[in-house]
Amino acid sequence: MKIPALMYHDVVERGQADASGFPGGAAAHYKLDVAEFDTHLEALAASGSRFAAVTDTFVAAAGNGLLTFDDGGASAVAVAAALTRRGMIGHFLITTARIGQQGFVSAADVVALHSAGHVVGSHSHTHPAEISRLSMAELEREWQQSVDILSALLGAPVTVASVPGGFYSRQVAQAAAAAGIRYLLTSEPTVRTQVVDGCLILGRYTLWRGMPAQRALDLALGSGVARQHQWLAWNLKKLLKRWARPLYRWVRRTLLERSRPSAGN
Ligand SMILES: [Zn+2]
Incomplete structure (x- = not known):
């Protein structure tokens, strides 16, 4: 099964990178300006591709893709509204220890994202610097705690997650699967999927500040190099x-x- 997924982070006003998500220059690199992101969405919407939920059975059909947003920054609310206007579904992967903190989504935001039909998933509990270096017990705690918080908020099972920092390992996937995750998004730039302990592992293509809309289109459709x-x-x-x-x-x-x-x- 081949699924093209795009990985975005926060979407911020120009020069306001620290307003949403993790602060600092390294994180800012992945934050698109509002106007820039808008051109991406316009191009993707006009492409004829359908951007649906990973849990949707026909997502694997040719021409469909996934839009994912890591970290759980406060801009998720505006991003979700922009997607809804265009009939697109987003995947919002939340760092649960940050819920309610400055620059991050609130508990009410998480519920609103879910109610609007978007997919809410885990981005681990604390966003460890290098999650793949944790012990199995620590990994299981990271995922389980995060899944428990989200599913309690939503009143629904949480089956989608993304790996913080792209530090994927088989153990990271096994621990996620043990916490009930059925779809795990990595940062491996590939459309190929694999299954670990019943959990579908999906790669993603990264979009960062300054990338033209055409690049998002090429990554989503597999056109160009x-x-x-x-x-x-x-x-x-x-x-x-x-x-x-x-x-x-x-x-x-x-x-x-x-x-x-x-x-x-
Ligand atoms: Zn992250």
């Missing part, structure tokens, strides 16, 4: 991450420590 570019960049980064740490340890062990006079024990 946009998908290949993201795939290549992502896998190069993964490769570097995998080798950088062992390489650093090796350099320290073989070169730096050897050159230290006291190292000869």
Whole structure:
């Protein structure tokens, strides 16, 4: 099954990046301006694609896609309204420990998103810096606590989640599945899906500030080389991450420590 999913974060007024979601420059990189996001939605709406809920059985049919919004920033409310106006369904993945905090959705917002027909899911409870490094027990707590809070608010089961920071691992998926998650969104730029413990794992293409609407369209429809570019960049980064740490340890062990006079024990 191949499903194209787009990953957005907050949508903010120009120069107001900290008004919604996590503060700081690194997070701001992923926040689109309101006007910019509007051009994306216009292009996507005009594409003829249907943007439905992942739980919808015909989402996998050709030409359909998913629109997802990570973090649970306060801008989710306005984003949802913009989607509703165009007959699109959004997936809002909420960092539950942040509900009600400055810059994030309130409990009432979460309920309103769900009532308006959008999909509310978990983005973990605390958004750990590197979730894949947590123990299995910690992972299960992150997902379970988050799912419990959301399902209590909505009065409905919560079956959708996204992995914070894109730090996916099989254990992250297993813990999510144990918490009742049936659809787990990663940051792997791919349309390919896989199943882990009964949970469907879906990749996503990332949209960030300054990307033209045409890029969103290309990523959603698979036109042009946009998908290949993201795939290549992502896998190069993964490769570097995998080798950088062992390489650093090796350099320290073989070169730096050897050159230290006291190292000869
Ligand atoms: Zn996040």
